[in-house]
Amino acid sequence: MQTVEENTTTKKPKKSLLPIISERHEHRDIISRLPTEWSTWPQDKSSCNSIARKPSKMPDRFRKRKLKWPKRPVVFISDPHADATAFEASLIASGVVQQKKAGLRHLKLTKTGRKTEIIIGGDCLDKGPSNLSLLRSVKHLYKLDARVTLLAGNHDLRLLMGLLALKSSKHNIGNQHFFVRMGKKVVPLFKEVFEEYLEGTKWDKKIPDEDTCRKILFPDDKWFKEFPYHAAGILTAEGVEREVHKMHNKANSFEQHCHTVGLSLRHVYAAALQCQKLFLHKKGEFNWFFRKMRLVEKRGSFLFLHAGLDDAMGELLLKNGTSYANKAFHRNLKHMDLFGFYYSSIANTFRTKYRDVDLPLTERGVNAVHKAGIHFVVQGHINRQEGQRIAIKKGLIHIEADITLDEHSRQREGLLGFGIGATLINKKQGLIGISCDYPTAKVLKPTELSAIYG
Numbered sequence: 001m002q003t004v005e006e007n008t009t010t011k012k013p014k015k016s017l018l019p020i021i022s023e024r025h026e027h028r029d030i031i032s033r034l035p036t037e038w039s040t041w042p043q044d045k046s047s048c049n050s051i052a053r054k055p056s057k058m059p060d061r062f063r064k065r066k067l068k069w070p071k072r073p074v075v076f077i078s079d080p081h082a083d084a085t086a087f088e089a090s091l092i093a094s095g096v097v098q099q100k101k102a103g104l105r106h107l108k109l110t111k112t113g114r115k116t117e118i119i120i121g122g123d124c125l126d127k128g129p130s131n132l133s134l135l136r137s138v139k140h141l142y143k144l145d146a147r148v149t150l151l152a153g154n155h156d157l158r159l160l161m162g163l164l165a166l167k168s169s170k171h172n173i174g175n176q177h178f179f180v181r182m183g184k185k186v187v188p189l190f191k192e193v194f195e196e197y198l199e200g201t202k203w204d205k206k207i208p209d210e211d212t213c214r215k216i217l218f219p220d221d222k223w224f225k226e227f228p229y230h231a232a233g234i235l236t237a238e239g240v241e242r243e244v245h246k247m248h249n250k251a252n253s254f255e256q257h258c259h260t261v262g263l264s265l266r267h268v269y270a271a272a273l274q275c276q277k278l279f280l281h282k283k284g285e286f287n288w289f290f291r292k293m294r295l296v297e298k299r300g301s302f303l304f305l306h307a308g309l310d311d312a313m314g315e316l317l318l319k320n321g322t323s324y325a326n327k328a329f330h331r332n333l334k335h336m337d338l339f340g341f342y343y344s345s346i347a348n349t350f351r352t353k354y355r356d357v358d359l360p361l362t363e364r365g366v367n368a369v370h371k372a373g374i375h376f377v378v379q380g381h382i383n384r385q386e387g388q389r390i391a392i393k394k395g396l397i398h399i400e401a402d403i404t405l406d407e408h409s410r411q412r413e414g415l416l417g418f419g420i421g422a423t424l425i426n427k428k429q430g431l432i433g434i435s436c437d438y439p440t441a442k443v444l445k446p447t448e449l450s451a452i453y454g
Helices: 025-032 048-052 082-095 112-113 131-143 154-167 184-198 210-217 221-231 239-260 265-280 287-291 311-334 338-342 363-371 405-410 444-453
Strands: 039-040 073-075 098-099 107-109 117-120 147-151 298-300 302-304 375-381 391-393 397-403 421-426 432-436 439-446
Touching: 025 082, 025 098, 025 117, 073 082, 073 098, 073 302, 082 098, 082 107, 082 131, 082 421, 131 147, 131 184, 131 287, 154 184, 154 265, 154 338, 184 239, 184 265, 184 444, 210 265, 239 265, 298 311, 311 338, 311 363, 432 444
Parallel strands: 039 439, 073 117, 117 147, 302 375, 375 397
Antiparallel strands: 073 421, 098 107, 298 302, 391 397, 421 432, 432 439
């Protein structure tokens, strides 16, 4: 656990800036793992906190721009990655729900929760202990009539692309690789689906043999020869090389990962067909999941998304706004040009890490974003082991809010138990980052944030 830097003052205010969690028995384990004090946001070489104290040194594009707060308080929780316990604990920690009794989905909205928008920053699926429970926990929020905004994450969309690819022609070079491209992190979902819906049934009656399933699921040799030509002019040379290299690795390892958890390719194919029923059919239990997704949402001067922006998306937001971007996102999904969608500016929004292989964000795009009234990008996608971080990337302020919630990732990273945390944004308290992995809540008060814009 990181310690607070020496130049960061820690104090307990007269009126706490932290959410108030009730002392109910069900909440005590959560309370014991959360910080009880707050500090001004820790400084590092990319932190806006140091700049906020010296607004005169801000670049001209930041200064003299009026900061607009969201109309209602926002709680941002990103990348729960199939850990329903961590997700619900984070909701409780943010003060928007209370747990009526032990166990999942025994929640009720608090007074604060009824006034707050809960934005889920994407990546609900993969990695964690229970994909299905996490989806049901999200659905429970809708049943409570909570104000929920669900953003698209790369792991979520990879499942959709894989399921849609099974429905497309095997001869389609652009689509053929999307199933195996999901990789090992989707295998636990298939195992969950098989065990809950298919085990003990005559699931194998219409499922072909192992070799045939392999041909259905995997890209063939022709794909590796033809894909570089198919992608030329759409992906960069580095992007094409990276994609082919990635597919060689995943094609070689995917089947082994399935066998490790006791699944044959027949099991996987049967589970994938069941997932199509669950997620894509009108009466499927999780049909709501992709329908409710949004690509981006703007609240005041804050833009919420999963990963990041590029020049084309910045200009689209300036000229057409977020509603247009979200409509474009859904209309692209309805057309079966998976390749064109996944490597487009739209998909870059939930995939980019501002690498050379990603679509570029330059000064042109940043200027367009600022002209659109966007001054903070609130994102997930980049997991942080010591709580939230504020960084200037490509000349644009990003609030990185993926704080490693799911238990499986935390085990690999040497963190204990499931994660707890949330990012709170509201006009009265400012920006607050709460994480069980940092000794204090990180706070930028409204006056500090407003100082950035003069």
